[in-house]
Amino acid sequence: MDTLTAIQTRNSIPHLEDPAPTHEQMSEVYKGALRAPDHARLRPWKFIEVRGEAREKLGSIFLETANSLNQDLTDAEVEKLLKAPFRAPMVIILAADVKHHPKVPEIEQIISLGTAAQNILLGLHDMGFSAVWRTGQMAFNPEITKHLGLQENFQIIGYLYVGTSMGKEKPLPEHNLDDFLEVWE
Ligand SMILES: Cc1cc2nc3c(=O)[nH]c(=O)nc-3n(C[C@H](O)[C@H](O)[C@H](O)COP(=O)(O)O)c2cc1C
Numbered sequence: 001m002d003t004l005t006a007i008q009t010r011n012s013i014p015h016l017e018d019p020a021p022t023h024e025q026m027s028e029v030y031k032g033a034l035r036a037p038d039h040a041r042l043r044p045w046k047f048i049e050v051r052g053e054a055r056e057k058l059g060s061i062f063l064e065t066a067n068s069l070n071q072d073l074t075d076a077e078v079e080k081l082l083k084a085p086f087r088a089p090m091v092i093i094l095a096a097d098v099k100h101h102p103k104v105p106e107i108e109q110i111i112s113l114g115t116a117a118q119n120i121l122l123g124l125h126d127m128g129f130s131a132v133w134r135t136g137q138m139a140f141n142p143e144i145t146k147h148l149g150l151q152e153n154f155q156i157i158g159y160l161y162v163g164t165s166m167g168k169e170k171p172l173p174e175h176n177l178d179d180f181l182e183v184w185e
Pocket residue numbers: 010011012013132133134135136157158
């Protein structure tokens with residue numbers, strides 16, 4: 001698949017099953033992620049790949065986090081949190097390793113990780129895998145950072161749920177470019 005076709009045809013897929021990409025395939029995908037734009041070469045990127053039974057641990061961390069946010073959880077909510085990582089054979093936690101820098105604010109570092117995440121989505125799509133980026137309550141809060149065992153400077157900006165499409169793919173949206181583009185010349 002050529003680059004422009006990959007970019008134009010990527011489609012987020014929430015219904016995912018095995019197989020997940022192999023470690024070797026993911027090595028290639030991460031090489032693309034590590035080519036994200038990065039002001040001052042701060043490398044604000046950390047990817048935590050959670051596969052197979054390790055998804056149980058992630059579900060427990062989601063539950064601990066929700067409990068520490070003082071939520072009065074119902075049984076159904078507890079079940080949902082524990083099962084959340086099992087929505088795909090593999091989950092990639094996107095953790096921004098935010099550094100203090102006089103010229104590079106936190107937002108730039110988070111954007112850099114966001115572009116790395118997009119490169120992951122595109123690399124997976126190129127290989128025939130599918131994924132969806134999710135956030136929700138388990139992103140952008142210090143409690144999830146702590147429960148994942150990361151230092152306080154890390155920001156969890158989301159999760160890529162990765163696997164093989166179960167076949168239910170939405171049509172790609174059709175946009176009117178003029179709604180988004182202004183050209184000065
Ligand atoms: C930062 C970010 C967070 C997102 N969080 C969620 C989410 O929690 N749940 C969800 O269903 N979609 C979420 N999305 C949207 C999906 O990843 C996806 O972009 C959307 O379903 C549209 O599909 P498309 O990417 O194929 O256009 C998020 C997207 C981004 C960029």
